[in-house]
Amino acid sequence: MVVTLDDVAAGSGVSRSTASRALSGDARVKAATRSRVQAVAKDLGYSPNQAxxxxxxxxxxxxxxxVPETNLLENPWVALVITGVCRAARRSGRSVTLWMDALSTERAPEVVRHGGADGLVIMASAFSREWISDVNTTRLPTVLVGEHDELPDAITVGSDNDEGGRLVARHLHELGHRKVAVLAGPQERPDARERLSSFLAEMALLDSPVPHYLVAEGDFSVGSGLSGLTSIIDEQPTAIFAANDLMAAGVLRGLRLAGKSAPNDVSVVGFDNLPIGKDLEPPLTTVNQDPLAMGEEAIRLMDRMIDGEPVESAVIPVKLITRRSTMPINVPLD
Amino acid sequence: MVVTLDDVAAGSGVSRSTASRALSGDARVKAATRSRVQAVAKDLGYSPNQAxxxxxxxxxxxxxxxVPETNLLENPWVALVITGVCRAARRSGRSVTLWMDALSTERAPEVVRHGGADGLVIMASAFSREWISDVNTTRLPTVLVGEHDELPDAITVGSDNDEGGRLVARHLHELGHRKVAVLAGPQERPDARERLSSFLAEMALLDSPVPHYLVAEGDFSVGSGLSGLTSIIDEQPTAIFAANDLMAAGVLRGLRLAGKSAPNDVSVVGFDNLPIGKDLEPPLTTVNQDPLAMGEEAIRLMDRMIDGEPVESAVIPVKLITRRSTMPINVPLD
DNA sequence: ACTCATTATGGGAGCGCTCCCACCACAGCA
DNA sequence: TGCTGTGGTGGGAGCGCTCCCATAATGAGT
Structure with a gap:
């Protein structure tokens, strides 16, 4: 009932070996033979049995x-990485098995440990040490998207968080802000640490060091942006750098609830450039992370690892997206 | 180097057949044998070769x-369906191959046509007729998430859009609204049509028919909510039903830009219950769609189809989520 | 004690493909 | 004329598993 390679071979008068080679583009078959076999294959509606x-x-x-299940539920950013991975995978003829882990299982799932794949792309941030090390025993080529403290040597694809922090610092400094508050991300995460430390370092370099009481820590959620704001708003900063867009959205909302508004009273900067950023009121100045590119880069590295070529971790450039949530100090509109 | 079933068989002193049966839970093996084989398998670190x-x-x-690529990029709702699918698939021991199609390829991809899967779950709305009919020739069990005009007979998992429309109508009517505008979804989509027609029918039933000039059509995007608002706001409705949350977000923003506010000037209702809905200002009254349940149901149907059991399309119940974006008419809060 | 059903196990044939190796034809060269 | 090289092809051995069928071990019935 199903057309097999043998049918194609018989139909075109060659052996199965030759048919196989012809269809997989092996250079050793004569061009005439190859095209004949390919024609027959198409004619019969042949398609290889993947198994x-x-x-x-x-x-x-x-x-x-x-992908940790919680991530996809909470953060649209993850969807973009997935999109990039799928896109690049299709281009290089791979398919993608999506494994969403609830993290309830402390061991890596079957598909990860055995068989189902040539390589692993892991959204790293939320996984525990045990989980990751379990995965590690598979000896499968592995690429992490985002760094992970427990695996300093792993091949990763990350954003240039350091540069992002600096860009924000320079932007706010140029606009004249000297009293800037930071709503940092969870400091157990490397990306959150990088954003904070590079920002603080650059502000110091610009002769505007940020005092401790203007630094709060959130957990990258909208709610923590809202609550984090309350601990710094009383200090009357002229600008707030939230370490991701979700927290920035919380800050904007908190400001509104407090009867203030961005950017007139306080400039606000986010990080990630989520799609919702431009629909916020005001549209959010933020750092673009290009998660699509990260996904694509992850597959590119994976392809090379599978081919046994040497690879190095990649850092995807970021850039500042200036929108209306930031404006120069001392130049109030209307 | 890799442990095979033969190794396990040899290690536990049975044949490969018995080992296979023992590990796959076949009832015909003696309990003692089964547990011995399983112990050996675990001991050797055996795992079956999937291929x-x-x-x-x-x-x-x-x-x-x-999944159409555009969907995942634009609509967080899709991510939730994916989550549900993955969750249910894991429970029934399946893995999920994610195929994001850019829709640029007019033919169904290889993985869909052959080999790689026992069944197909398709996020239907955005696919063309040609694409779907191409998929249809695979004769693979197929479940659509969301209806599709071209495939009235397909097995689908949908939300109860009719009930949703009615719930919104009754809610607004109960609050005293008699002049209600509708910002409908794109009418080429069955779900958008159902939401609109059931809403209009119920309003008529409640003796508050909606005149034509209070109905506008958008495309389910934030931007179209914003622009759609302009065509109805001049008619001074006391409430607006937007056929999804993204458009409702646009409406809220448009109202703010027009110097009005919800719910004081206009009550606003959405549809979908996206996570962002509760972070909007004001938090959005909406209809909960439970995309997680839809994803899970899709897999449940798929399992049955693969087993050759008869199945019917499923309709997932919806419910009204009342938040602060709607309030009774004539009781203005200052 | 002998047959017949029942339960537990082993043997072995594939599933459809890839890939190694052998082979053949024919060229070029001594 | 024979020898090595080379481009093209065929033969066939698996890959690791499942599943059908045969066989062996057990128990029940007369």
Whole structure:
């Protein structure tokens, strides 16, 4: 009932070996033979049996993409990385097995440990040490999206958080802000630490060091932006740098509730450039992270690892997106 | 180097057949034998080779989840369906191959047409007729999430949009609103049509028919909510039903830009219950769609189809979520 | 004690493909 | 004329598993 390679071979008068080679583009077959075989294959509606191919070749043509369930639920950013991964995977002829882990299982799932994939792309931030080290025993090529403290040596694809922090510092400084508050991300996460420390360092370099009482810590959620604001708003900063857009959204909302508004009373900067950023009121100045590019880069690295080529962790450039949530100090509109 | 079933068989002194049966839970093996084999398997760190299993059994244990790329990028709702699918798939021992299609390719992709999966779950709304009919030729069990005009007979998992429209009508009517505007979704989509028609029908039933000039059509985006508002705001409705949350967000923003506010000047209702809804200002009254449940239901149907059992399309119940964006007419809060 | 059902196990044939190796034809070269 | 090289092809051995069928071990019935 199903057309197999043998049918194609018989139909075009060659052996199965030759048919296989012709269809996989092996250079050793004569051009005439190849095109004949390909014509017959198309004619018969042949398509290779993936399982047989995998078994015989020992490869699967698949990468497993492992995502903490909580991330996708909370953060649209993750969806963009997934999109980038799928796009690049399709281009290089791979399929993507999506494994969303609830993190309730302390061990890496079956698909990760065995068989189903040639490599692993892991959204790293939320996974525990045990989980990651369990994965590590698979010896599968692995790329982390985002750094992870427990795996300093892993191949990762990250954003240039350091540069992002500096860009924000310079931007606010140029606008004349000298009393700037920071709503940092959870400091157990490397990306959150980088954003904070590079920002503080750059502000210091610009002769506007940020005092401790203007630094608060949130957990990257809207709610923590709102509550984090209350601890710094009394100090009357002229600008607030929230370490991601969700917290920035919380800050904007908190300001509104407190009867203040951005940017007239306080300039606000986020980080991530989520799609919602431009629909906020006011549209949010932020740092663009290009998660699509991160996903694509992850697959590019993966392809190279699978081919046994040497690879290095990649840092994706960021850039500042200036919108209406920031404005020069002392130049109030209307 | 890799532990195979033969190793386990040899290690536990049984044949490969028995080992296979023991590990797959076949009832015919003696309990003692089974536990011995399982112990040895665990001891050796055995895990089955997926490709071999697929080839021999003719099944893959995989469902392909096909998502239009644009959807995931624009609509967080899709991420929730994906989450539900992954969750349910894991529970029934399947893995999920995520295929994001840019829709630029007019033919269904390879993975869909052949081999890689036992069944197909398709986020239907954005796919063209050609694409869907191409998929149809695969004869794979297929479940659509959301209806599709071109496939009236397909097995689908949808929300109870009719009930949703009615719930909104009754809610607004109970609050005393008699002059209600509707910002409908794109009428080429069945779900958008259902929301509109059921809403209009229920309003008529409640003796408050909605005149034509209070109905506008958007495309389910924030921007179209904003622009759609302009065409109805001059008619001074006391409430607006936007057919999804994104458009409702646009409406809220438009109202603010026009110097009005919800719910004091106009009550606003959305549809979807996206996570952002509760972070809007004011938090949005909306209809909860439970996309997680839809994803889970899709897999449940898929499992049954794969087992050859009869299935019927499912409609997931909705419910009204009342928040601060709606309030009784004639009781203005200052 | 002998048959017949029942339960537990082993043997072995594939699943459809890839890939190694052998082979053939024919060229070029001594 | 024979020898090595080379481009093209065929043969066939697996990849690791499942599942059908045969066989062996057990128990029940007359």
């Amino acid at each position: 047989a191919r995998n078994l015989a070749s020992g490869r699967t043509g698949t990468v497993a993409l492992v | 071999a299993r697929n080839l021999a059994s003719g099944r893959t244990g995989t469902v392909a989840l096909v």
